Amino acid sequence: MWQEWATTALDLFFPPFCPLCHLRLGERRRDPLCGSCWEGLERLLPPYCESCGRPFPRFERGGSREGSPCEACRRSRPRFTYARAATLYGGRVREALHVLKFGGKTAVAQPLGDLLAEVGSSMVPVNDVHCLVPVPLHPSREAERGFNQSVLLARRVSRRWGVPAEAKVLRRQRATRPQTDLDAAERRANVKGAFELRRSHVVEGRHVLLVDDVLTTGATAGECARVLLNGGAATVGVLTVARVP
Numbered sequence: 587m588w589q590e591w592a593t594t595a596l597d598l599f600f601p602p603f604c605p606l607c608h609l610r611l612g613e614r615r616r617d618p619l620c621g622s623c624w625e626g627l628e629r630l631l632p633p634y635c636e637s638c639g640r641p642f643p644r645f646e647r648g649g650s651r652e653g654s655p656c657e658a659c660r661r662s663r664p665r666f667t668y669a670r671a672a673t674l675y676g677g678r679v680r681e682a683l684h685v686l687k688f689g690g691k692t693a694v695a696q697p698l699g700d701l702l703a704e705v706g707s708s709m710v711p712v713n714d715v716h717c718l719v720p721v722p723l724h725p726s727r728e729a730e731r732g733f734n735q736s737v738l739l740a741r742r743v744s745r746r747w748g749v750p751a752e753a754k755v756l757r758r759q760r761a762t763r764p765q766t767d768l769d770a771a772e773r774r775a776n777v778k779g780a781f782e783l784r785r786s787h788v789v790e791g792r793h794v795l796l797v798d799d800v801l802t803t804g805a806t807a808g809e810c811a812r813v814l815l816n817g818g819a820a821t822v823g824v825l826t827v828a829r830v831p
């Protein structure tokens with residue numbers, strides 16, 4: 587009641603606008619996103635590859651491949667046990683992540699973290715997860731940006747699930763080139779040896795869930811998983827806001 591009143595009073599003096607479509611926030615809003623942008627985030631539905639989470643094309647749905655690993659995973663099994671994403675990368679979710687990372691609108695991590703918690707709870711064995719580990723940025727990149735989006739997302743999921751977020755387990759010890767223009771093999775080489783495990787006692791014998799904003803080829807998540815498994819983690823899953831189709 588008090589909170590509602592406070593929100594109404596704030597809206598009166600600072601009318602809130604959605605950072606994606608720039609319309610005034612109305613009903614069904616998920617601050618700072620408006621209701622239509624929130625609902626327009628394209629949730630990923632099963633069936634998908636049990637290993638990397640890649641959604642199977644529509645014509646394969648309901649077929650015998652449901653749940654089984656995709657072609658790429660059968661050829662080369664990823665390091666992580668499973669990867670899941672809340673949405674397919676593109677459209678509104680790409681804009682939302684862009685506004686968060688490059689526009690400095692850290693409030694956008696709240697609805698995106700909620701989305702991770704909500705969609706993720708049907709994809710991830712939440713009760714088995716011991717801790718959430720955000721994929722670290724290199725300290726110089728984080729200083730430049732002022733925050734690590736993966737930490738903000740993991741904290742939000744942590745609150746919703748009651749699972750601790752451990753932001754100091756992994757450290758990015760080497761600055762890497764942006765992965766954007768690299769192919770899969772170049773991406774793996776680019777991140778090889780980039781991460782260091784700092785608090786192995788937190789992950790030893792445990793089910794660890796890596797949290798990141800986007801999964802592209804899985805090179806970064808795979809390298810983090812390798813380091814965590816070498817350090818004694820029993821299971822390493824991955825949860826991202828979006829995955830590139």
Ligand SMILES: [Zn+2]
Pocket residue numbers: 604605606607608609619620621622623624
């Ligand atoms: Zn909007």
Ligand SMILES: [Zn+2]
Pocket residue numbers: 635636637638639640655656657658659
């Ligand atoms: Zn796969």
